[in-house]
Amino acid sequence: MEALTWHGEQDVRVDEVPKPEVVNPSDAVIEITATAICGSDLHLYNGYMPGMREGDVLGHEPMGEVVEVGDEVETLEVGDRVVVPFTIGCGSCWFCGEDMYSLCDNSNPNAEVARKAMGHSPAGLLGFSHLLGGYAGGQAEYLRVPYADVGPVKIESDLPDEQVLFLSDIFPTGYMAAENAEIEPEDTVAVWGCGPVGQFAIQSAWMLGANRVIAIDRIQERLDMASSHGDAETINFEHEDVYDRLMEMTGDRGPDRCIDAVGTEAHGTGLKGVTEKVKQEMHLQDDRVHVLRQAIKCCRKGGTISVPGVYLREGDNVPLGPMMNKALTIKTGQTHVQRYLDPLLEKIEDGEIDPSFVISHEEPLTSGPELYDTFNRKDDECIKVMLTP
Structure with missing residues (x-):
């Protein structure tokens, strides 16, 4: 599949990478229909985020359609349309029980490295360095979603992607x-x-x-x-x-x-x-x-x-x-995204807000490297980039 990958400071490329599969029984795989470039991605782009490795798949604002689920996934089915939060929560640790999902004790497989750097490890994050889990991100055609019963929110209305995509983060x-x-x-x-x-x-x-x-x-x-x-x-x-x-x-x-x-x-x-x-x-x-x-x-x-x-x-x-x-x-704090998904989706569905107002550029995924540069330079009145595979 095609994905945007990190190759060093201000070097993002479109690469062919393996399509993700279910690794753990609590995983799901989604086919991406929309994703975005976040201001936080620019910290990676500019070389400030520790723990990046060449070839890492970027992106933490994804949504799409479920195409595969693990045996333990109970809330999602193939065909569901979902927005995926960038914070990964296990749903069972003390912090998840307190709705502090970005502080999850179990979702960062590199927790010991993060603990040495910070004193304690926060949650794993999609597409945001090996210090925070090394998870492949969502600027790609497909995405593996860990703890799929805890993260994604189902979109059961006909709202277009651009109105609900930003429930993933911003x-x-x-x-x-x-x-x-x-x-x-x-x-x-x-x-x-x-x-x-x-x-x-x-x-x-x-x-x-x-x-x-x-x-x-x-x-x-x-x-x-x-x-x-x-x-x-x-x-x-x-x-x-x-x-x-x-x-x-x-x-x-x-x-x-x-x-x-x-x-x-x-x-x-x-x-x-x-x-x-x-x-x-x-x-x-x-x-x-x-x-x-x-x-x-x-x-x-x-x-x-x-x-x-x-x-x-x-x-x-x-x-x-x-x-x-x-x-x-x-x-x-990093955002406890799961805490806010249902109430903020309701605000969108009720017409209280249309989050698509921030989009200034909507382009194919393959335009990602050029748009990283545009967004970083603040050229072309670039405020928010939405990408479609």
């Missing part, structure tokens, strides 16, 4: 980010990053009762989307000082809730921003934590900072003193 990720922000009525919510996760964080902030949403980015088409689809006020950080503008907009109090939807490859401004980028590219530092630092500075005293943006290792100069003295709450 819609639940944006929603959990807003939920983690602990939004209360009358709150002002500031969202750093107007990529796809930021767009869904904005939408979700309104769903959870925000009084005001302010979106921060430097790419104009993303700010325009945040304004037109998300009813957000906007700040272009290349044209305005974010701290000064937020203080002006909030009467010097600061936003009540701040969401870092950027993560490790944050763009700073001025000499400091350039220096941080060079240091990361030369492996003199790990994560660029510019947005996290800025959110800590800007958030009102006693506020909450939610971090859906992916960080990979360590970051320099995190302002722990301001964080502590301002009594801030920080909530983070």
Whole structure:
């Protein structure tokens, strides 16, 4: 079968790889009908994610039709149409029992390696390095789905793929980010990053009762989307000082809730921003934590900072003193996707949201290498790429 595979920094190729089969009796195999390139994939593309191996199949936002099931699979049948979450949960460990599927104890076969790096191993993730399981991803014609009774959600309506595909990651990720922000009525919510996760964080902030949403980015088409689809006020950080503008907009109090939807490859401004980028590219530092630092500075005293943006290792100069003295709450985490599948599918079916608004490019799977480059460069007004095998 054809798949998009990783061959090193900024080297993604279309390769012929073996078609997956049922390995464990709890597996299913799906034929992919739609998949996507995620901002998190760019961390792999740019060589920042440890544990990648040449030939790894990429992608963690898949959906399709079930073509094979293992003997122990009870909830799926051949022919079912499903969206597959990127987090892999066993369904039986303590963390899965607490609906914290991205912390599953049993789904990462390389748990000991992850434990040495992090202290404990999180769950295995589709298409996201051998540190987190080495599972083949969904930017391919077929995908093996482990623990198939726990992950996939069946789509039993005639909603098109583009409306439900993002249940696999970015819609639940944006929603959990807003939920983690602990939004209360009358709150002002500031969202750093107007990529796809930021767009869904904005939408979700309104769903959870925000009084005001302010979106921060430097790419104009993303700010325009945040304004037109998300009813957000906007700040272009290349044209305005974010701290000064937020203080002006909030009467010097600061936003009540701040969401870092950027993560490790944050763009700073001025000499400091350039220096941080060079240091990361030369492996003199790990994560660029510019947005996290800025959110800590800007958030009102006693506020909450939610971090859906992916960080990979360590970051320099995190302002722990301001964080502590301002009594801030920080909530983070990979998304517990399975927790949100049914309620967010219901919101789509009820017409409360059409997630397809983020798609800017829809192309065949074989166009993947070129679109990785386009997405990485933010060229051609590229916000979200959907691929079809």
